[in-house]
Amino acid sequence: MALTSSWKLILAAIVVLGMWASQSTARTLPDASMVEKHEQWMAQFGRSYKDDAEKAMRFKIFKDNVEYIQSFNEAGAKPYKLAINKFADLTNEEFKASRNGYKMGSHPKSPKVSSFKYANVSAVPASMDWRTKGAVTAVKDQGQCGCCWAFSAVAATEGINQLTTGKLISLSEQELVDCDTSEDQGCNGGLMDDAFEFIIGNKGLTTESNYPYQGVDATCNTKKESSRVAKITGYEDVPANSESALLKAVANQPVSVAIDAGESDFQFYSSGVFTGECGTELDHGVTAVGYGKTSDGTKYWLVKNSWGSSWGENGYIRMERDIDAAEGLCGIAMQASYPTA
Ligand SMILES: *[C@@H]1O[C@H](CO)[C@@H](O)[C@H](O)[C@H]1NC(C)=O
Numbered sequence: 001m002a003l004t005s006s007w008k009l010i011l012a013a014i015v016v017l018g019m020w021a022s023q024s025t026a027r028t029l030p031d032a033s034m035v036e037k038h039e040q041w042m043a044q045f046g047r048s049y050k051d052d053a054e055k056a057m058r059f060k061i062f063k064d065n066v067e068y069i070q071s072f073n074e075a076g077a078k079p080y081k082l083a084i085n086k087f088a089d090l091t092n093e094e095f096k097a098s099r100n101g102y103k104m105g106s107h108p109k110s111p112k113v114s115s116f117k118y119a120n121v122s123a124v125p126a127s128m129d130w131r132t133k134g135a136v137t138a139v140k141d142q143g144q145c146g147c148c149w150a151f152s153a154v155a156a157t158e159g160i161n162q163l164t165t166g167k168l169i170s171l172s173e174q175e176l177v178d179c180d181t182s183e184d185q186g187c188n189g190g191l192m193d194d195a196f197e198f199i200i201g202n203k204g205l206t207t208e209s210n211y212p213y214q215g216v217d218a219t220c221n222t223k224k225e226s227s228r229v230a231k232i233t234g235y236e237d238v239p240a241n242s243e244s245a246l247l248k249a250v251a252n253q254p255v256s257v258a259i260d261a262g263e264s265d266f267q268f269y270s271s272g273v274f275t276g277e278c279g280t281e282l283d284h285g286v287t288a289v290g291y292g293k294t295s296d297g298t299k300y301w302l303v304k305n306s307w308g309s310s311w312g313e314n315g316y317i318r319m320e321r322d323i324d325a326a327e328g329l330c331g332i333a334m335q336a337s338y339p340t341a
Contacts, residue, residue: 037062038058038059038062047089061089061091062089065084065089065264065268068264068268069084069268078272078275080269080270080273080274081272082269082270083268083270085268085310085311087268090267092264097146098144099284100262100284101142101145101149101187101188101189101283102148102190102191102282102283102284102285103149114236114237114337115236116237116238116245117236118249119248121252124248124251125251127292128290128291128292128302129290130289134162135162135163135168135253135254135289136155136168136304137155137158137168137208139315139316141306141307141309142215142306145216146187147173147176147186147187149176149184149194149195150180152192153256154171154173154176154195155306156253156255157171157196157199157339158170158171159254159287160339161341163253163341169230170209171206171208172207172208172210172212173213174211174213175220175224175225176190176198176205177217178218178221179198179220179222181220184198186217187216188217192258193237196337197235200231200232202228204229204230204231205229205230205231206224206228210224211224233340235339235340237336237337238337238338240335241326241328242333243321246328246332246333247291247321249336251291253338254287254288255287255288255336256285256336257285257286257301257303257335257336258334258335258336259284259286259319259330260278260280260283260331261283261284261286261330262281265277269317270312271312272318273319274318274319275320275329276320280327280330286317288332288336289303290302298320299322300320301319301320301321301332302318303318303332
């Protein structure tokens with residue numbers, strides 16, 4: 001979005017005036033550049049508002065977020081950075097309401113004492129990245145639909161399917177949103193374990209291309225659904241509150257994990273190893289697709305998110321691993337599970 005030269009002159013004049021008047025009206029300069037920033041951001045992310053009132057309201061939120069992000073990065077107190085991303089005109093409450101969708105309160109209908117096939121794994125590689133083994137599809141984007149649980153379950157299913165068949169096939173989240181409705185609630189939330197139950201009972205899932213993602217609740221398309229390409233025979237829960245158990249599982253396959261992703265630092269995470277602030281109110285389903293250690297010795301989980309590739313590190317986040325709390329950072333070790341072939 002190139003500015004015309006007359007606009008450049010006017011903006012320059014505003015900046016000069018702002019500097020000149022900065023003693024008495026200290027807010028003129030930052031606000032002038034903030035308006036410009038907001039316009040650029042709107043163009044970059046194709047955002048438009050229905051009227052001036054909404055634009056003014058969104059500008060205020062954008063400004064608050066930008067100021068928070070700038071002061072966080074300037075403080076440099078954490079090993080990760082934040083960035084102005086596509087969520088920059090949303091309050092944290094709005095963000096939480098529309099982008100997560102893990103129903104912590106509800107539990108799978110028949111919580112079974114699940115066996116843990118990796119219990120006796122004694123040696124694991126020092127690091128793992130299932131992307132380099134061809135077991136992870138491209139980052140997807142759930143949009144404004146709280147069906148993170150479907151993306152998490154699908155990513156884990158894509159992983160085990162690739163590990164057993166050698167074929168990486170992108171599978172359908174929309175099938176889960178539309179058809180897995182006995183326990184899960186589409187865009188209103190769900191659980192990965194319930195999704196695994198559905199996939200088992202349904203004798204598999206169809207492909208992303210056959211049943212593409214819409215980001216809204218729709219009627220189950222039984223014709224598309226009947227073309228099943230990837231099945232699972234069961235699923236297991238990783239013993240809760242043990243990062244060492246989680247490690248054994250992630251060393252062997254991509255694993256669905258639930259986390260507390262509700263804080264602004266998660267909303268605006270951009271790069272580095274995320275160390276919180278975050279609690280353990282699990283509200284988001286994602287997929288652990290590896291682990292490792294940085295050159296300075298910080299251990300991390302490599303986590304695939306479903307907020308598009310412009311968020312975080314190309315759609316991924318590295319989250320601190322082996323912390324003091326048994327629940328793991330943001331509760332990552334509390335409700336992990338994986339499908340079995
Ligand atoms: C792990 O080892 C113990 C002791 O040998 C055995 O009883 C158990 O069945 C093993 N668990 C798995 C999942 O292989």
